[in-house]
Amino acid sequence: MLALYGTGVSSGIYIGNTYVLNRQRPEVPEYTLLKEHIEDEVKRFEEAISESRAQLRAIRDHIPANAPTETASLIDTHLLILDDNMLAKAPIAMIREEKCNAEMALKTQSEHLMAMFEQIDDPYIRSRKTDVNQVVEGILRNLLGMQDIGHDEIKAGNIVVADDLTPADTVMLKHKRVRAFVTDLGGPISHTAILARSLGIPAIVSVHNATGFVRNNEEIIVDGKRGSIIIGADEPTISEYRKRQRRIAQLRKELESLRKSRSVTQDGQKIILQANIELPPDVKAAIKSSASGIGLYRTEFLFMNRDEPPSEEEQYRSYAKVVRTMEGKPVTIRTLDLGADKQVDGGSHRTPVTVNPALGLRAVRLCLHDPGLFKPQLRAILRVSAIGRVRMMIPMISSMDELSRVLDLIAEVKTELKRQGEHFNPKIPVGGMIEVPAAAIAADLFAPLLDFLSIGTNDLIQYTLAIDRVDDAVNYLYDPLHPSVLRLIAMTIKAGQAEGIPVAMCGEMAGDPRYTRLLLGLGLTEFSMHPATLLDVKKIVRDSDVSVLKRIAGKVLRMRDIHELHAKVDQLNEPFI
């Protein structure tokens, strides 16, 4: 019996037979052309490109209606790459000038492009390298007349094990009713991960050399929550996992019945469970999950993939749509968090590429640097506060001076709106995200200036543990239970309590049921998360006794051995997970 570990990016357990995709890049032949064959070779290359285009379009046309919206846009990205001159035209010039065969020209040009990507500091753009590679591979297969990756042999119910998967593959796998997948590469924000989460099948990425250990048509266990696969499991292990599978299925059924139940602990504490959204249509899922409000509206998505930032009016309309649909429930609109991995694509406010973009001009720093960008948003948020329960939240606060400048600017915008006769809530609550260690350590200084705090664990963990969120090479260091992270969370909660202001958490940790009980024990009363996990968290809340958890959380905070600490938190969750 052998267990391999990676990063679980979509939870659930599945036991089934594997289909190992061998996506090794094909061997590239190299030869020199006779002059009279050059134009035929150019034609062959153009045909391979057309074939790739037709293949991608066919996939896009067959995207199921319930597939995540990202699916189509990822395939569109591949189509754009395919039509880029750097890929579609440069190899043709090379075939003509150097008289080399099409495969060789494509390979040389792709190596050239990869070298260019290496020079780019922006991790988002760098991450596009994978897409370019996938497109190149598709063209190469067409040139060599190779079948695509053997999808036809994949059977419904298979677990696909691959070195990496393209978005196009992932859509195909959905059609084939694949029930889980495991890849050698990728990180939690890779395309594969994003799609797997939305498709709702267990998935694990970054299991280095899974394709080396797993054979075709072999029964394995995939545990998406733990991020583990078990090869050659014995009977007791399989029956243990089947038992867990049944427990999960039962839990799912029970969860549906919780939609109308209150979010109250056994000892009567009301716990606020809210949803994170990126765009107005996400509100539907939030309402369906019984969220009592929106705890994080990531407005930066409205600013992406366009040349000009949205006007104040457009922003107002978007925010108003969310506020109206929430029908009186609170909506926390976060001001722009652009920069680092979240760059606008080619917009006029694109930040220059810096050496450490995550430590650069991001979020509130970028906004203060560019009031022309920030003020229309502040106006739109303030105006929308006249029509519902709107809260404003500032990301990435790291210094008192910065916070004062934001508050001054808000006051200035209020005066301006008043003068213009615009309506707004003069007492709109303004909160700060605690996601930089400096803000957590000095949360007691920030709290008196704010109406609420919200802990952004994604960044808090990134900055505390010095691990780039988008770099899969340091994924293994990601640990929300790191004592330093736990201490910062506990300090922030305490600072809020001392000041008498609410403290929420809106990072991924808040929506991960593994941490719910510990966070309740640490005194957290507001959680905001992806709507998909809200009912899981609600179930745990309703089965918890905060007074008991407080004692245990106190012990966890004092633990020195990280393994014991993890074991203790697992133990807390035993009845549920």
Ligand code: PEP
């Ligand atoms: C966070 O950092 O935890 C957070 C919620 O914000 P984002 O993921 O958008 O950076």
Ligand code: MG
């Ligand atoms: Mg953040």
